[in-house]
Amino acid sequence: MPPESPPDLGPLDFGALFHLRGKTALITGASSGIGLHVAQLYARAGAAVALAARRVDRIEAAAQALRAAGHRACAVPMDLLDDASIVAAFDSAEAQLGAPLNLLFNNAGVLYAARFVDQDMAEVDRVLDTNLRGNFRVAQEAARRMGARRDGVIVNVASTAAFGTGAQLSSYCASKAGLAHLTRILALELASRGIRVNALCPGNFDTDMAETFRDKGFDQNLIARTPLRRFGQLPDLDGAALLLASDAGRYMTGVALPVDGGQLLSWM
Numbered sequence: 347m348p349p350e351s352p353p354d355l356g357p358l359d360f361g362a363l364f365h366l367r368g369k370t371a372l373i374t375g376a377s378s379g380i381g382l383h384v385a386q387l388y389a390r391a392g393a394a395v396a397l398a399a400r401r402v403d404r405i406e407a408a409a410q411a412l413r414a415a416g417h418r419a420c421a422v423p424m425d426l427l428d429d430a431s432i433v434a435a436f437d438s439a440e441a442q443l444g445a446p447l448n449l450l451f452n453n454a455g456v457l458y459a460a461r462f463v464d465q466d467m468a469e470v471d472r473v474l475d476t477n478l479r480g481n482f483r484v485a486q487e488a489a490r491r492m493g494a495r496r497d498g499v500i501v502n503v504a505s506t507a508a509f510g511t512g513a514q515l516s517s518y519c520a521s522k523a524g525l526a527h528l529t530r531i532l533a534l535e536l537a538s539r540g541i542r543v544n545a546l547c548p549g550n551f552d553t554d555m556a557e558t559f560r561d562k563g564f565d566q567n568l569i570a571r572t573p574l575r576r577f578g579q580l581p582d583l584d585g586a587a588l589l590l591a592s593d594a595g596r597y598m599t600g601v602a603l604p605v606d607g608g609q610l611l612s613w614m
């Protein structure tokens with residue numbers, strides 16, 4: 347018997363797979379770094395975007411620039427440490443964009459570095475309350491709304507710190523490991539409500555957060571341990587950020603996807 351020939355699936359239409367037309371997105375921590383970059387990326391890919399952050403002047407200016415470029419964008423104040431502001435931000439985003447949210451980029455986070463024996467418990471609380479409790483509450487609010495319409499995608503921004511360990515990063519690594527595992531639990535629970543949940547796990551990217559590494563002199567060591575021998579630049583995240591958010595990733599849920607120049611491969 348000759349082998350069955352594969353079906354002719356025709357040419358691939360990458361634009362049809364990776365676009366975000368029909369998506370109404372909320373991006374947290376959108377005043378700087380990865381959040382601001384991804385808000386601009388998702389707008390360029392066709393989504394209506396709500397930029398959420400505490401620094402309202404910055405998100406207002408970014409949303410205004412996106413509107414001037416022909417995109418649909420708005421700014422909504424949100425503090426992850428204030429549950430009422432989270433609900434208000436979702437309400438405001440849906441009212442301003444005129445559509446229910448069906449994409450969340452759950453990105454806001456804080457870093458704190460100190461030796462374990464010296465970790466200040468006020469700082470530990472801030473890290474866990476922001477990176478774990480805050481992102482939990484934002485995902486919960488999104489799931490309640492998206493689940494009612496059985497239409498949603500959640501991208502949690504964890505970190506390679508969810509898998510690797512880092513001296514002086516005990517509270518941060520614990521928070522990101524928790525967020526990566528929460529991602530798997532939500533993927534399992536929310537699939538029946540029409541919601542996919544994945545985690546994007548950046549390695550070391552050149553943002554304000556990376557200043558902490560530079561200040562402590564960690565950066566050269568990190569680059570030396572990264573097989574691709576450089577820090578990530580924000581556009582290095584674009585492919586993964588679009589894959590997880592778009593129909594290109596429609597059969598992916600519960601994945602924690604590293605984008606790290608191979609850093610996790612290098613354990614010594």
Ligand SMILES: NC(=O)c1ccc[n+]([C@@H]2O[C@H](COP(=O)([O-])OP(=O)(O)OC[C@H]3O[C@@H](n4cnc5c(N)ncnc54)[C@H](O)[C@@H]3O)[C@@H](O)[C@H]2O)c1
Nearest residue numbers: 375378379380425426453454455505548549550551553555
């Ligand atoms: N830069 C990196 O190398 C790297 C690596 C792995 C993961 N990450 C993660 O990426 C995410 C974005 O970080 P970044 O690198 O863009 O740094 P960043 O400091 O530029 O961005 C963090 C954002 O979160 C916001 N934020 C912090 N606390 C908040 C709160 N209580 N309420 C609302 N917003 C709050 C900040 O204002 C800021 O806009 C974070 O979750 C971070 O842990 C970054």
